[in-house]
Amino acid sequence: MALPLDPQPAPYDLAAFRALVGDVPLVDEPVILRKRSRDFFWYSPILNAELAGKSADIIAVPRHEADVIAVASACARLGIPLTPRGAGTGNYGQAVPLHGGVLIDMSGLAAIAWQRPGQVRVGPGAVMSDLDAALQPGGWELRMHPSTKRKATVGGFVAGGSGGVGSVGYGGLREPGNILAARIVTLEPEPRILELRGDAGWNWWSPSTRSTPPWRSATKRLWPTASSRSSSVRSPGRCHAISARSPRPARTA
Numbered sequence: 001m002a003l004p005l006d007p008q009p010a011p012y013d014l015a016a017f018r019a020l021v022g023d024v025p026l027v028d029e030p031v032i033l034r035k036r037s038r039d040f041f042w043y044s045p046i047l048n049a050e051l052a053g054k055s056a057d058i059i060a061v062p063r064h065e066a067d068v069i070a071v072a073s074a075c076a077r078l079g080i081p082l083t084p085r086g087a088g089t090g091n092y093g094q095a096v097p098l099h100g101g102v103l104i105d106m107s108g109l110a111a112i113a114w115q116r117p118g119q120v121r122v123g124p125g126a127v128m129s130d131l132d133a134a135l136q137p138g139g140w141e142l143r144m145h146p147s148t149k150r151k152a153t154v155g156g157f158v159a160g161g162s163g164g165v166g167s168v169g170y171g172g173l174r175e176p177g178n179i180l181a182a183r184i185v186t187l188e189p190e191p192r193i194l195e196l197r198g199d200a201g202w203n204w205w206s207p208s209t210r211s212t213p214p215w216r217s218a219t220k221r222l223w224p225t226a227s228s229r230s231s232s233v234r235s236p237g238r239c240h241a242i243s244a245r246s247p248r249p250a251r252t253a
């Protein structure tokens with residue numbers, strides 16, 4: 001079904017939103033709004049009919065955590081729905097703004113904060129294959145990823161995925177030890193930063209929650225690359241990575 005070319009004015013106070021978020025980059029070009037308001041829901045004929053025409057009113061593109069906080073705060077103050085988006089490869093319409101409002105495009109927050117043996121802390125916008133490419137020269141790789149790895153982001157996988165390549169060996173995404181920590185921005189007038197570790201890091205969302213708050217970074221478990229795995233018995237560092245696969249991983253900074 002074609003999307004309306006001349007949408008009705010948004011019922012939200014977008015002028016006030018713009019004023020509150022200041023210099024956070026915003027996009028309101030209609031073609032981009034329509035494109036980024038979609039994911040792969042069209043695989044389902046039912047969702048394709050139900051979600052046709054759903055669109056954000058404006059897109060925020062945060063450059064850093066302060067921008068995420070500004071957007072979350074403005075949305076909470078003004079009662080505007082906020083929908084996070086990674087790469088939009090989800091196939092159930094999870095990244096579709098059902099009631100318009102603000103779509104927060106997290107793809108710019110892709111930096112690796114740090115890497116240690118068996119662990120990496122990374123921004124939610126990191127594309128998983130880019131992350132692997134950055135890790136592999138050091139002898140590490142993600143031990144599990146979705147089959148959409150070449151486009152999917154870490155944030156979208158954690159919030160909307162379930163498992164994938166590697167899950168036979170290492171379990172699903174929510175298996176203890178696969179996500180070690182998560183940094184969350186709450187959706188409140190005065191957003192809080194929640195730094196969740198261990199079990200809390202992978203168990204912070206609820207299946208009954210329709211949308212998740214935007215989050216800033218995740219610490220993920222790594223695995224030696226296939227080429228280095230064969231020598232893992234001789235390498236203390238790599239043995240540590242294996243033995244660190246306990247249900248309660250060590251705290252990370």
Ligand SMILES: Cc1cc2nc3c(=O)[nH]c(=O)nc-3n(C[C@H](O)[C@H](O)[C@H](O)COP(=O)(O)OP(=O)(O)OC[C@H]3O[C@@H](n4cnc5c(N)ncnc54)[C@H](O)[C@@H]3O)c2cc1C
Pocket residue numbers: 039040083084085086087088089090091094095106124125145146147148151152153154155156157158159160161162163164165212213214215216
């Ligand atoms: C052909 C095909 C194959 C697939 N194979 C797999 C597979 O093997 N395993 C699997 O698990 N999935 C699979 N998927 C689903 C999807 O590709 C993955 O789950 C992927 O990891 C989603 O990442 P994304 O960046 O595209 O997220 P998006 O689609 O952009 O978002 C997914 C969800 O996460 C939320 N979100 C995104 N970023 C954030 C953030 N920073 N903070 C809070 N919430 C956020 C969104 O609001 C949405 O609810 C597949 C999909 C297709 C079309």
